[in-house]
Amino acid sequence: MKPMDILIVDDDRDLADAIGEALEMEGHRPTIAYSGTEAIEKYCGRSFDLTFMDVKLPDINGVETFMTIREMDSSARVIMMTGYRIEQLLAQATDNGAIKVLRKPFAMEEILTSIDEVQPSGLVLVADDDPDFAESTEHMLAEHGYDVLVARDGAEAIEKVISSSPDILVLDLRMPVMHGLDVYLELKKRNLLLPIIIVTAYAREEGDAVDALKSLAVTGCLFKPFEPEALLQAIDDIERERERDAKK
Template identity: 35%
Template sequence: MRSTRRVLVVDDEEGMRATLAANLELEGYEVVEARDGAHAIEAARQQRFALVLSDVKMPGLNGVETFRELRRIQPGLTVVLMTAFAIEELIEEGIGEGVYAVIYKPFSMEHLARIVARALASRPVLVVDDLPDVAETIVAGLRAAGLRAEAVYDGYAAVERARDEAVDVCVLDLVMPALDGVTTCELLRRTSEHIRVIAMTGHAPPEMIHAFTSRGGYACLRKPFEVRELMHAIARARSDPRSC
């Protein structure tokens, strides 16, 4: 069984790696250090981890290549990437394959601790659409990429689900009968200020989108969209300092 408090820190810079490890240990985590991707893979073969925090740019295997190998050894492993460089294509690949979030250096240790805690909470992405086929198709795409995701089909069910079990990110249609996306967003944010809400719409008027963002909505995607585009929005929401 994977330790719920064991974190693997992977960074080729010894000072950065030691600082990360020391701060995470102060938060009560058991930390294992690896100086590169090869050592991270060896560590994953020997013990189970709840989360991996890995730099992207490293000699040998980069962070995304390391992530892929770690997922082969421990399927479903939660991985957070760190980077100080604009390696957008590489980062896009990682997010599209299920990286939990990307943190850009420099960052505060408080911000890092909040993201680690959020990631380890293993809360699902909740997809809300009054068309079940649409909701289930999105959920299937997210699950295929390794994300935990669930579907409900109206705003009332979304709010009830958020009350029963904490939700990480909620993806909801703006135009729904009974309880629209704007009101659902407002109620979700009242339930927990940590829930990030992403809207999707094919025909909502601009004033509705404005009302959504003014009530704490994080982003709005225009239908139709690729699941990869949604995954990028989810990863950004998870790493945004305001969402932790």
């Protein structure tokens, strides 16, 4: 299990400290905040892989704190904790992306299970002939817990989809051997479609191809240059959608 930077937000100091100690024993790096204001301050200038957020806090309630953090980091993963039945507040949190709700009192094992549930998982295939982009993307995704394969051209991308069955394909449009659109059509013909995120530096020149792929229900499209967080967010959205579908 990959160590995670985890923020614990709870005004119950004994509980917050106990959770922090349990997470340290599992190899994680916990940070503790005892109020909503302190949690927001902790988020300034850095991010966390996961946050456990109490709903009832002494200054700003946990849902408002969560919403503020989400404005700062749209990919923030937050699990709400509460010993109260505050259904309207909890519904607001989950509607805006909170992962789940833990009802107090809970066993420490529930905390650890929740962490396992949000660990990034799956194999991402990055198909791009730009070695710098491919290498930096591979490194970034690996740092966030994903397994990564790289293909340098369209034909190799198809071969690796067949041989390795990746969960997500990050596909450049302009590649040697086969254009990205042709890769998509070949995968579709072979009934090997999977979530695909298109990346391209040629938004204007490749406009027709981008429009065609969007009409074919490609999952997303990013125009180079883009911030690394944008790709992580796109992959995270796919993972969350998959989790929701699995629960139906």
